[in-house]
Amino acid sequence: MRYDSLLDAVGRTPLVGLPHLSPGPEQRLWAKLEDRNPTGSVKDRAALWMILAAERDGRLRRGSTILEPTSGNTGISLAMIARLRGYKLICVMPENTSAERTQLLQMYGASIIYSPAAGGSNEAVRVAKGLAAENPDWVMLYQYGNEANWRAHYETTGPELLADLPELTHFVAGLGTTGTLMGTGRFLREHVPGVRIVAAEPRYGELVYGLRNMDEGFVPELYDDKVLTSRYSVSAADALRRTRQLVHEEGIFAGISAGCVLHAGLALASKAQAAGQRADIAVLIADGGWKYLSTGAYSGTLAEAEARLEGELWA
Amino acid sequence: MAIDVRIPTILRTFTGGAKSVEGSGDTLDELIADLDTRHAGLRGRLVDDSGLRRFVNVYLNDEDVRFLGGLDAKVKDGDTVTVLPAVAGGMR
Numbered sequence: 001m002r003y004d005s006l007l008d009a010v011g012r013t014p015l016v017g018l019p020h021l022s023p024g025p026e027q028r029l030w031a032k033l034e035d036r037n038p039t040g041s042v043k044d045r046a047a048l049w050m051i052l053a054a055e056r057d058g059r060l061r062r063g064s065t066i067l068e069p070t071s072g073n074t075g076i077s078l079a080m081i082a083r084l085r086g087y088k089l090i091c092v093m094p095e096n097t098s099a100e101r102t103q104l105l106q107m108y109g110a111s112i113i114y115s116p117a118a119g120g121s122n123e124a125v126r127v128a129k130g131l132a133a134e135n136p137d138w139v140m141l142y143q144y145g146n147e148a149n150w151r152a153h154y155e156t157t158g159p160e161l162l163a164d165l166p167e168l169t170h171f172v173a174g175l176g177t178t179g180t181l182m183g184t185g186r187f188l189r190e191h192v193p194g195v196r197i198v199a200a201e202p203r204y205g206e207l208v209y210g211l212r213n214m215d216e217g218f219v220p221e222l223y224d225d226k227v228l229t230s231r232y233s234v235s236a237a238d239a240l241r242r243t244r245q246l247v248h249e250e251g252i253f254a255g256i257s258a259g260c261v262l263h264a265g266l267a268l269a270s271k272a273q274a275a276g277q278r279a280d281i282a283v284l285i286a287d288g289g290w291k292y293l294s295t296g297a298y299s300g301t302l303a304e305a306e307a308r309l310e311g312e313l314w315a
Numbered sequence: 316m317a318i319d320v321r322i323p324t325i326l327r328t329f330t331g332g333a334k335s336v337e338g339s340g341d342t343l344d345e346l347i348a349d350l351d352t353r354h355a356g357l358r359g360r361l362v363d364d365s366g367l368r369r370f371v372n373v374y375l376n377d378e379d380v381r382f383l384g385g386l387d388a389k390v391k392d393g394d395t396v397t398v399l400p401a402v403a404g405g406m407r
Contacts, residue, residue: 120403121402144403176403201379203397208402209325213400214325214371216370218370218401219369219401225381230379231378231379231381232374233374233378233397
């Protein structure tokens with residue numbers, strides 16, 4: 001396959017069967033490998049679409065500064081595209097994200113403002129919104145509310161899945177900004193009668209929930225629960241266990257959110273098997289495991305990794 | 316009949332610091348009302364006139380109850396209910 005430049009190579013990722021993890025011939029799991037994107041994550045799709053939309057709207061001009069709250073992948077995607085298109089980038093990121101994220105962002109030339117670990121991505125959003133208000137010439141693309149985020153998936157991820165797996169019965173992805181599920185979900189619901197759109201949500205640690213006043217919560221502006229069929233909360237322990245299972249049994253080295261979606265996917269496959277129903281379940285693998293190696297999630301026994309991460313896996 | 320209900324840190328003032336409490340009921344609504352009889356004020360933090368409060372997420376055996384009927388979701392002995400605040404997503 002040949003492309004004129006890197007940005008043309010976004011998307012069109014492989015869909016790979018999981019014959020060892022699939023419970024039986026009638027219930028098959030399929031992994032869409034989004035690490036096969038230019039910067040190694042699904043966020044390349046949303047980042048590209050948000051930047052292109054902002055250019056079309058005239059919000060971005062050569063030399064503009066982009067500001068974005070991001071726990072890493074979006075920042076990395078934006079940093080690469082900003083570099084190529086001539087924009088400056090400032091990322092607001094929780095201070096406890098893995099070292100690889102900082103390294104990658106700085107390598108692409110982005111600046112980082114760290115937000116306190118306590119409060120996680122919520123806090124990064126709050127800090128970024130404050131900075132945007134103080135610096136009106138900066139452009140905050142705001143992945144949590146930017147329509148181009150879900151549009152990217154409606155126009156690319158969804159059609160790719162339909163083309164590769166027309167017999168699809170379920171689509172499972174992680175729930176963060178909700179862009180992947182909203183966009184892919186909307187597309188699939190329009191084209192696949194009876195399709196189930198399932199969210200796998202990480203269960204965060206005390207640091208993220210602890211300070212949360214129940215009235216000051218955060219629901220991404222993109223989120224529309226009517227697009228989902230169900231939503232599962234997955235513990236860090238289960239996500240870790242399944243991430244390791246994915247590499248041990250299928251050879252796929254993925255990030256920890258993959259363990260999250262796999263856990264939900266396996267539960268759906270089990271239910272279908274118990275009900276004697278055919279299932280073709282596509283799970284979206286957002287990124288590879290490279291950026292998480294320093295967290296110790298892949299070393300030692302599962303118990304050791306769990307203890308090391310002590311519920312601080314998610315930002 | 317016992318249903319295990321996990322309580323987020325911010326609401327443990329209602330449970331005397333307990334991370335989880337037990338309750339009973341046939342629906343989530345009944346369960347919350349039951350908890351409120353022993354932990355006064357808890358219901359008010361979870362429910363308002365429109366149903367479950369906007370920034371409150373409740374999971375029944377790890378599934379978001381908003382997809383299981385919300386307050387009308389059926390609960391039974393041995394179930395686990397987890398209450399969590401709604402937060403922004405992101406990976407470390």
